[in-house]
Each structure stands twice: as C-alpha cells, then as structure tokens.
Amino acid sequence: MNVPACDLEDAVLRAAKLGRFTGELREHARTCALCADVALAASFMSSESAATAEHPLPDGALVYWKSQLRAKREAAARATRPILLVEQAAWACAIVVAGAVAMWAIPALTASSEAVVSARAAATSQGSGLGVGTLLALALLPIALTITVIQTAKTGN
Amino acid sequence: MIPGMSVALDRLTAREESLEAFSMDEEAFRGFYARTSRPLHGYLAHIAGSVTLADDLLQESYYRFLRARRPTMTDDQMKSYLFKIGSNLVRDHLRGAKHRELPAAEGLVENTPGAGDEGEAAGRRADVARVLAEMTPRYRQLLWMAYVEGASHVEIAQVVGLKSQSVRPLLFRAREKMLALLKKHGLAPAGEGDR
Numbered sequence: 001m002n003v004p005a006c007d008l009e010d011a012v013l014r015a016a017k018l019g020r021f022t023g024e025l026r027e028h029a030r031t032c033a034l035c036a037d038v039a040l041a042a043s044f045m046s047s048e049s050a051a052t053a054e055h056p057l058p059d060g061a062l063v064y065w066k067s068q069l070r071a072k073r074e075a076a077a078r079a080t081r082p083i084l085l086v087e088q089a090a091w092a093c094a095i096v097v098a099g100a101v102a103m104w105a106i107p108a109l110t111a112s113s114e115a116v117v118s119a120r121a122a123a124t125s126q127g128s129g130l131g132v133g134t135l136l137a138l139a140l141l142p143i144a145l146t147i148t149v150i151q152t153a154k155t156g157n
Numbered sequence: 158m159i160p161g162m163s164v165a166l167d168r169l170t171a172r173e174e175s176l177e178a179f180s181m182d183e184e185a186f187r188g189f190y191a192r193t194s195r196p197l198h199g200y201l202a203h204i205a206g207s208v209t210l211a212d213d214l215l216q217e218s219y220y221r222f223l224r225a226r227r228p229t230m231t232d233d234q235m236k237s238y239l240f241k242i243g244s245n246l247v248r249d250h251l252r253g254a255k256h257r258e259l260p261a262a263e264g265l266v267e268n269t270p271g272a273g274d275e276g277e278a279a280g281r282r283a284d285v286a287r288v289l290a291e292m293t294p295r296y297r298q299l300l301w302m303a304y305v306e307g308a309s310h311v312e313i314a315q316v317v318g319l320k321s322q323s324v325r326p327l328l329f330r331a332r333e334k335m336l337a338l339l340k341k342h343g344l345a346p347a348g349e350g351d352r
Contacts, residue, residue: 003329017307040346041332044339045304048285052199055208057215060190064183067220071179 006034016042179223190219193236196306197243203289204297205247214250218243237308240316244298251294288338296331303328 006012012029015021016039021029029035116138181189197218202211221242222235230238289297298317302308313328314321339345 003326005325013304013307017304037332037336040339041300041335042304044285044288044335044344045300048203048289049199049301049305051286052202052208052211053195055198055202057194057198060187060194061183063190063194063216063219064179064186064223066216067179067223070220071224 004034006032008032008035009038012038013042015039017046180225180227181223186219186223189232189235192232193239194219196236197239199305200240200298200301201243201247203301204244204294205250206290210250214243214246217246221246233312237312237315240302240306241318244316244318247294284342284344288335288342288344291338292331292334295327296334299324299328299331300335 008025008028012025012032012035015025016029029039179186194215198211198215201214201218202208205211205214218239222239225238225242227235227238289300292300295317299313302313302316308316310324310328311321313319313324317324319327336345
C-alpha cells in the first residue's frame with residue numbers, strides 16, 4: 001500500500017496536541033491534505049482522552065500493597081500444591097480400598113444372613129430355639145461392639 | 158488444611174522467596190505509577206470500552222509488570238512494556254468475551270464523571286466516543302498510541318505487537334476510517350473528509 005507521507009507530519013501532530021500552531025505550520029496544515037487529517041485526528045483524539053481524565057484512580061501505594069499480598073498468596077498456593085496433590089491421591093486410594101473391602105465383605109455378609117435365616121426357620125419348625133428377640137440381639141451385637149470400641153478409644157485419649 | 162501444610166508454608170524455599178520479590182521497590186514504583194497510571198487507564202478504558210474494566214486491568218497490568226523478570230530499561234521502555242502488558246490483557250479479555258466490537262461509547266460515556274453534563278465538551282466527547290466505538294480495537298489502539306501518547310511507530314509496534322513497517326499503513330487506514338466516521342456523523346469540520 002502506498003501511504004502518503006509529509007516531512008512536517010510530526011511537527012503538525014505535536015502542534016495539534018498542544019494546540020500551539022505557528023503561522024507557518026498552520027498554513028502548511030491548510031494546504032497539505034495529509035497534515036490536515038493528522039491535525040484533525042489528533043485534535044479529536046486529544047478531546048477523547050479527556051473523557052477519563054477525572055476518573056479516580058487508586059493510590060500507587062495501595063496498588064503496590066495489593067500486588068504484594070497477591071504475590072504472597074500465590075507463593076503460598078504454589079508451596080502447598082504438592083501437599084494437596086498427595087492428600088487427593090490418599091483420598092482416591094482410600095476410596096479404592098473401601099470399594100475392594102466392600103466387594104469382599106458383601107458376599108460374606110449375605111452368606112451369614114442366609115445362615116441365620118435358615119437356622120431360625122429350623123428352630124421355628126422344631127417349636128423351640130431362637131426367637132425374634134434373639135435374632136435382633138444378634139443383629140445389634142456388631143453395632144454395640146463398635147460403639148464400645150469407639151468409647152474405649154475416646155476414654156483412652 | 159492438613160497439619161503438614163503449615164509446616165510447608167514456613168518452609169518456603171529460597172526460590173519461592175525470590176519469586177515473591179518485585180522488580181521495583183515501593184518508592185520507585187510510586188513514582189512510576191504516578192507518571193503512567195493516568196495514560197494507561199485512559200488507554201485501557203478506550204480500547205476495552207469500559208472504565209470499570211479498565212480499573213481491573215490497571216491493577217492486573219501493574220501486578221504483572223512488578224512480577225516480570227525484565228532487563229534494565231529506561232523509563233520510556235518501561236512505559237512501553239507496561240502498555241504492552243495492558244494490550245495483551247485487553248486482547249485476552251476481548252477473546253474471552255467473544256466480541257471484538259465493544260460498545261465503547263456507551264461504556265465510557267456512562268462511566269465518565271461529568272459526561273452527563275450539558276456542556277459542549279461533554280457532548281463532543283460522547284460523539285467522539287461513539288465514533289471510536291464503531292472502530293476495531295486494533296484501530297483504536299493505533300490511534301490512541303499515535304495521537305494521544307505521541308508514540309513513535311517503533312514504540313507502537315512494540316505495544317500493539319506488529320512489525321514497525323506495518324504501523325504506518327495501518328495507522329493511515331485507521332485515521333481514514335475515523336475521519337470517514339466523523340464525516341458520517343457530521344462531526345468533521347466543513348471541507349474535511351471530502352478528499
């Protein structure tokens with residue numbers, strides 16, 4: 001693209017920004033199409049720059065302080081990132097282990113409950129043996145044992 | 158927080174400590190900020206199209222500037238570098254917002270103190286802001302850097318991310334576009350834009 005150029009373009013731009021045209025430059029800007037455009041553009045842009053001139057800005061000390069605070073926070077986050085990763089990995093492992101234990105325990109529990117049911121049926125058919133209360137007690141026994149262990153542990157601490 | 162975490166915080170390595178350090182002490186920064194914050198804010202507000210957004214980008218620009226590992230620079234080079242950071246932030250924001258043509262005039266006029274005045278100056282600013290809103294952010298960048306900051310083509314190229322040879326033709330096109338829009342809106346003085 002062939003862009004027109006003028007040697008006085010920079011001088012016209014400076015004059016337009018400052019609003020200080022010498023007689024010679026003013027005359028040149030009247031006759032040179034390029035410089036006239038530059039002067040007009042500079043004049044409009046300068047007026048536009050005033051649009052935000054009164055907008056309140058934060059103090060430099062505040063900006064510096066905020067930046068320092070953020071830098072420290074980010075440094076702390078960087079330092080603790082490996083620990084968080086390890087923590088997350090530990091949780092993942094715990095979930096996998098719990099799943100494996102559950103897969104092993106569920107069939108065993110099912111088998112034992114079936115054994116209890118069949119024993120009760122046999123006892124009922126014989127007219128003596130385990131009653132409903134006994135079965136309930138058997139079911140609640142593990143819970144009672146767990147609570148006892150927890151209480152003992154707490155007292156121990 | 159797990160117990161080991163506090164220990165890790167206490168044991169920030171020398172590397173982390175050095176990452177925390179800024180490239181400028183507070184006193185030097187305050188001087189630099191006093192010289193550059195107003196121009197940078199104006200630039201960001203007009204390119205991003207919002208004074209509120211410019212407030213956020215201003216803080217972010219200075220933060221990145223302080224954190225940057227940069228070679229020894231003159232004051233003007235530091236200012237160009239800061240403007241480049243700001244330009245990149247605006248560009249990222251525009252990409253994220255997925256709208257390159259921002260309603261700059263509305264954002265600026267509404268957020269500018271005194272813009273609601275009946276004064277001729279406020280009206281003229283609103284008109285010019287509307288004209289700028291119809292231009293691409295790239296053209297706004299070029300016009301701002303050239304005619305408000307008075308930056309050289311080399312400096313503009315650094316800030317905007319162009320080859321310095323590309324600045325002149327692009328700036329010419331941006332100026333032509335702006336003058337055509339001013340004429341369209343009846344804002345150009347009689348005889349202007351007829352060429």
